[in-house]
Amino acid sequence: MSNAGISAGNQNHPIKTVREAINEALHQEMERDPTVIILGEEVAGGAGCKGSDEAYGGVFGLTKGLGPRFGRGRVIDTPITESAIIGAAAGAANTGLRPVAELMFVDFIGVCFDQIFNQAAKFRYMFGGKATTPMVIRATAGAGLRAAAQHSSMLHPVLTHMPGLKVVMPSNAYDAKGLMIQAIRDNDPVCFLEHKLLYETSCPVPDEIYTIPFGEAAFCREGSDCTIVAMGAMVPRAILVADKLAAEGIHCDVIDPRTTSPLDSEAILESVEVSGRLVVVDEANPRCSVAADISSIVAEHAFSALRAPIKCVTAPHTPVPFAPNLEDAYMPSEARIEQAVRDVLGAR
Amino acid sequence: MSNAGISAGNQNHPIKTVREAINEALHQEMERDPTVIILGEEVAGGAGCKGSDEAYGGVFGLTKGLGPRFGRGRVIDTPITESAIIGAAAGAANTGLRPVAELMFVDFIGVCFDQIFNQAAKFRYMFGGKATTPMVIRATAGAGLRAAAQHSSMLHPVLTHMPGLKVVMPSNAYDAKGLMIQAIRDNDPVCFLEHKLLYETSCPVPDEIYTIPFGEAAFCREGSDCTIVAMGAMVPRAILVADKLAAEGIHCDVIDPRTTSPLDSEAILESVEVSGRLVVVDEANPRCSVAADISSIVAEHAFSALRAPIKCVTAPHTPVPFAPNLEDAYMPSEARIEQAVRDVLGAR
Amino acid sequence: MKYSKQLLVEAYKTMTTIRQFEERMIKEFMAGNIPGFVHTYDGQEAVGVGVCMHLSDEDIIGSTHRGHGHCIAKGCDIELMILEIMGKSGGLCKGKGGSMHIADMDKGMLGANAIVGGGPPLVNGAALSMKTLGKPDVAVSFSGDGSSNQGTVMEALNLAGVLDLPHFFVFENNHLAEGTGDEYAVSGGIAERVRAFDIPCDKVDGTDFFAVYEASKKAIKHCRSGKGPYGIEADVIRYDGHFIGDPQAYRGEGELEYLREHKDCLKIFRARVTSEGWMSDTELDELDQHAADAIEKGVQRGLAAPQPSADELYSDVYSSY
Amino acid sequence: MKYSKQLLVEAYKTMTTIRQFEERMIKEFMAGNIPGFVHTYDGQEAVGVGVCMHLSDEDIIGSTHRGHGHCIAKGCDIELMILEIMGKSGGLCKGKGGSMHIADMDKGMLGANAIVGGGPPLVNGAALSMKTLGKPDVAVSFSGDGSSNQGTVMEALNLAGVLDLPHFFVFENNHLAEGTGDEYAVSGGIAERVRAFDIPCDKVDGTDFFAVYEASKKAIKHCRSGKGPYGIEADVIRYDGHFIGDPQAYRGEGELEYLREHKDCLKIFRARVTSEGWMSDTELDELDQHAADAIEKGVQRGLAAPQPSADELYSDVYSSY
């Protein structure tokens, strides 16, 4: 575990958004390592049109500037063909490159899932350690932009379930940069999930290259009354709740695992050993979620420390609705997180 | 919850295997309801060859005899084209049919996952209740046949995670028949997972049509010392352990949820309220598994009854290895289940 | 006169409704009255209308992320569409679907689809129902040039060919997929690809309502008569951005102006019917006005409508756990 | 004489090795010495060998569930293959992969693949590496007739076309996919499909080593010279069941006997080289015997080898949780 998290960027460092931090990480790694390539739809800017070939940089602009800087040999626009994109990335990773494939929305795993979980994820194991597949799958995830049922899912539980995949969910710009650089250097396939609502959030981010190791949680707040574990866009919400409660004298650990696979279960267990209380906040659907996963780890390994039922604050077991009022009710809110903390504090 | 389970078929009923029971269910429902169709690879027997067009009945023989009986208009052989198979089933379900699509191995969800989780599963919700998608996806699942990493997965946690899908995992022939008939009549998409190791297991199965409702667990054994929850091929193993322990005077509830979505959490919670101890056995990989899911439900809702840590007995976080000794070690064994029960009994 | 007055009126009325509907959606989106991602169909009206005029409520269409025009052409109520697009109670999908997930089973509209290539496999299913139940109906899928590269679409073509399904594949080649041109992304050609599955496929000028109408007539007749699937590739233009708000930097200097001047299917229709003496400008203007009024009414209703009630979050799905 | 003796020897040696290897695997499987599902390549030897004789270890192939022949043709050690197929320690993948997941990165063998259509997208990746790193190598994917219907394969064709990848697509049309014939399952034709992606594709008699050899030579030259992908559709036969143990009821009366008599690529090769006077029966018999000896040695080693050690279950994956 580490104390990095949101405050880790020193105040002297320039303020950058998550979008800028990821873009910078991509720039720096491509600069450093000629085997890093990028591929996906419009990642280089678009192609075959009459106007600018730099209209886009990925539809969310994350790869902006990379095409002009590194050329279309290394920043590769593709047709709409996700199976072929992920497959090409995996096969290239097996043969000397370090591809970063953009899946655009994580919801699109459905059309390329075989190449992710059955191919890329399994090569190392099923080929007896003789293949390495150093690739990153970048995708935007989560609700909040009224993008409706097929563009708003989280899906990290599905990816976390899969042996051979690593799953990264940065909650802030500092982590995003360090985790992206780590992801590119990692020798296993890494799913890097960028929450839509976080792209414009910012914090101090060093200009230098740095990495954040996988499987090291960040303690965003510290306190011994309750342990709150939250991921991605849920982290800022959990922090707000913790700060509000702190003003009342209730002090919570807010743990951001940063990677759900590998998971820093030690950090969580140690915290619960002290607090005896756990609230897990997960934007995903509840069944077989990472919330459930963390809850079960604690129920098995820190049982005797537990002084209250474990509370999971998640989305309901429904697709993401379009109507804004329903979508807002779908996502775990600060109010629901706060209530959960009060519940576990009030319990026997 | 119910007392059906393995003993529910009356001893006067003929003995049938899981394979026969499912085949019979398909026959009877197709007979009763002309809108039921079957589609998949070789489900009608194969086509376009020089020899018999009834060489197969699905590669595992589950649909044997249906083609000759109901004709190729209703039992439809397809190319190797899983996205198109599931899509056709879903679109047909929206427009008046009740298709049963055979996916052969559940591992193949990777090439058609979008049609499952993003399309079929979401129609009812995202179209505001105005679409119904009464379809069944049949697939064989699980390890034990040395079919290696891409033909041995369980994947029910991934399907259980998805709102809009129902997930069925029969553990015996009696349940298989009743659950299949229910699945065909259900108005939501149902994933029906048939464990490879169970096809040849048998028990008394009535010739008559009957249904088993979803979300009703079966108590396969009863006892107040410990609650064991197990699914699919893990159920017979859990029963063997329970019977062995019973001889020592240790009595366990063995609960087979039969459907993981919907899940009969009441049955599990009520049992744990009495026993205070829980072992969940799940052949899937551990992270975000149904084992974790059930554990978290109990840790939240029956916490005060718990007298010991919850134990999950699962596969390791690895793909399924090919070598028989490794595959055997991969699957939760009776020895591991027994140890887990003894552990929770021995705990504080 | 080759076409009945009724047909001409119907065609223009539907096309101008779509055009104005989309223009209004852009305005309302910009005013903050529409949440989310919206892809407008303006520019492609002649295709949706030229195809759907051959269809009854029993026939089925499957649409794309760019689905408003298909909905209107298939007869969906525009007020209920507006409610849906605004995420309001009473919308076609109770406000739970939005622009990318409009469906209307009563009108044979199987749904927009926010997954590129998601539709054609499903439309095969509708066609399979028709075939299995012995109905003379036809199922139509709409796909784009970008979508033609998705494996699901190619699988759907093959399965339709294998099972001889009454599936009419309509490819609207507007030469853009977001900011990627078909010239870059489609190796070979769309119609050639369709034909390689042994499915007849005609190329048609998608800015000419009459060309689409005639090609569809032939194709749909083929499908209805049990001869299996048929395809068209319609050469068409996108009149606006990929989504509302798209700055369209991938457009060439003056490209959009040129297309709007010379490739606007509404202008082309008007020029044809007036020069042939089939309809007068006044008649056409009146139809424009009727459409405008209907849309205005729908927008006002949409703006005034309440949000879905909070418990809609949990309805229409088995959600206990 | 058009072909060097060395080439002829090499070709026959590899083909007879594959044939006898597969026949032995069937025997060992039936004797209970091989677990799982095994799909043999016998009958298709001329394709794998005719293609791979043009390749070095730097070139890459991606295989299918029916991969033994491709492995042997690409130079994998048959003893290590046998260890793998038997699930033993020391196998090419430590016994963790098995017949359907043999890979050998050192030999440019990217892996068998138990998912139909799983390979071609990956082989695009290998081709992309070559192109990006400026290497003159070629990447080859093998697919079946059944596999040609999988969306992933068609997507791979398009992407290879778009990016001009040095990807040689080899379709082995043995006219069967399990118990489904291409006549039923492939709407249109495979070569026609490939060409519709603007990828040149030749049809070739896959039972004739020399035909495959020449077609591959041309195709691979095309790929290596930066002209983009190329395809062949090889008309070939499956000499045995889909998997070992398959009763093959879908075969016609006398079909298999006919194929083995008239379409056996080894017999055809032998007839050609002896009638041309390029090789003698004695030479060929000797090569048969060498192969038999090598296989016998491998099988004995396989039978005697230990299982993988128990801790291999947890190695080669990040497995803590």
Ligand SMILES: Cc1ncc(C[n+]2csc(CCOP(=O)(O)OP(=O)(O)O)c2C)c(N)n1
């Ligand atoms: C599987 C998938 N990949 C990518 C996207 C993002 N996306 C939405 S529309 C679109 C372009 C579609 O192009 P085309 O099929 O030509 O239709 P058009 O937008 O021109 O109507 C893309 C890439 C998506 N929604 N689904």
Ligand SMILES: Cc1ncc(C[n+]2csc(CCOP(=O)(O)OP(=O)(O)O)c2C)c(N)n1
């Ligand atoms: C995605 C997927 N669908 C189905 C299967 C089951 N399966 C294995 S091999 C095979 C037939 C493949 O036919 P073809 O591509 O012609 O290869 P061949 O067996 O003739 O070598 C099938 C259906 C699979 N392994 N993967």
Ligand SMILES: [Mg+2]
């Ligand atoms: Mg387009």
Ligand SMILES: [Mg+2]
């Ligand atoms: Mg074949």
